[in-house]
Amino acid sequence: MELDAPRVLPSNIYLVGLMGSGKSTLGHHLAQALKREFIDLDALIERESGQSIREIFFEHGENYFRNLESTCLFEVVKQREKVVALGGGAILRERNRELIRSSGFSIYLKVNPKILAERLGDCSARPLLQGLDANAKLERLRDLLQERQSFYEQADLIVPNEGSSEKALARITSALERLCKLSK
Numbered sequence: 123m124e125l126d127a128p129r130v131l132p133s134n135i136y137l138v139g140l141m142g143s144g145k146s147t148l149g150h151h152l153a154q155a156l157k158r159e160f161i162d163l164d165a166l167i168e169r170e171s172g173q174s175i176r177e178i179f180f181e182h183g184e185n186y187f188r189n190l191e192s193t194c195l196f197e198v199v200k201q202r203e204k205v206v207a208l209g210g211g212a213i214l215r216e217r218n219r220e221l222i223r224s225s226g227f228s229i230y231l232k233v234n235p236k237i238l239a240e241r242l243g244d245c246s247a248r249p250l251l252q253g254l255d256a257n258a259k260l261e262r263l264r265d266l267l268q269e270r271q272s273f274y275e276q277a278d279l280i281v282p283n284e285g286s287s288e289k290a291l292a293r294i295t296s297a298l299e300r301l302c303k304l305s306k
Contacts (some may be wrong), residue, residue, distance in 0.1 A: 132197065135225030137207045138274055140267055144236040144283045145207035151291050153205040162207045166194050174238075192218055199225040210266070213273040223276075227301075229283040229294060230277035234248075234255065235263035237284050248254075 126181060134150065137145040146162050147253045153160035155232045164175055167190050191212055198206055199223075212218050221226050233241075239260045254262055274280075279297050283290040 126264065133202050136206045136222050136228045136269050137205070137231060137284075138213055138222075138228055138277055139210065139231035139233065139276075140235075140238055140270070141210045141284060142241040143210075143233045144287060145231055146182055147287055148231065148283065148290055148294070149207040150217055151287060152294060155291065155295055157202050158205050160205050160207070161196055161201075163191065163198065163212060164207075164209045166198070167191060167209075170194060172186060181240055188215065211270070213270060213276075219273065219276065227279070227298075228277040229279045229281055230274040230284040231290065232274070232280055233283050235267055238263050 131173070135156070135158075137152075138143055149160050149162065152158075167178070167187075168174055175187065178190065188211065191209055192215055194220055195208070195212060200202065206211050208222075213222070239256065242259070280293070281290050281293045281297075296299060
């Protein structure tokens with residue numbers, strides 16, 4: 123599935139949502155459909171720091187990680203025509219939200235916490251869920267969603283992603299095609 127009008131699409135397209143919402147998976151597919159480069163912000167942070175997200179959290183703390191995240195996002199927004207999967211908490215800082223708004227189009231991948239908990243399975247690589255049993259993990263996901271939902275819902279487009287990735291991708295590309303037609 124390819125879009126015909128890449129020149130009138132927003133500069134960067136940002137995928138936001140909780141961990142496990144499909145940002146990386148859909149980001150790869152969307153980038154292919156749009157013939158754009160895909161950037162996973164968490165993977166970029168790991169490359170730049172030489173540490174895994176988990177190591178950063180446990181050795182330096184969440185605030186240090188959020189500072190790295192903001193620094194990497196600041197570098198990413200300088201680029202053009204990228205599809206970017208943001209970390210689930212990237213939208214917590216107002217400056218990050220401003221950068222996203224000013225440099226592209228954001229898409230919130232909305233998923234029920236129960237489905238997220240099932241998707242995430244073993245959470246050893248997820249610092250915010252580390253060591254939690256199934257019930258505690260679900261409760262933590264609900265808390266994270268409650269804390270972040272108002273920020274996620276500021277996205278330019280909200281797409282449910284509880285079924286197949288193909289359906290969510292079709293919804294996104296359809297919305298982007300409509301946007302292209304409106305901007306002609």
